[in-house]
Amino acid sequence: MGDIVNLRTHRRQRARKQDAQQAADNRSRFGRTPAQIARDEADAARGKALLDGARIDPDPVATGE
Template sequence: MSNVINLKQARKSKARKEKASKAADNRIEFGRTKAEKEISKTEKKRQTKILDDHKLDK
């Protein structure tokens, strides 16, 4: 037989997990020094330029 679960508790548990993962993502994104942010910004620009340079024009 299957187990009976309380849907209210399941929803709350899921919401807690999503909130915790979003908090972890925010800590990674916003918890950096200015120098780290600049490095990421320049790396992202470099990657975008490389990708754009390899596009084929029609």
């Protein structure tokens, strides 16, 4: 004969496993670590500084300003 199983406990365990699996899927899909976010922000700032440094301002005499 099989073991006696409390169905309510079994349902709760199954729900917890499903929730944990859903959370893992969401983390892999949408999650980024704080280090990744900081790295991306630093890359964007570096790129912006590079572009600003290479900008050629128009000659105010030629434009009539």
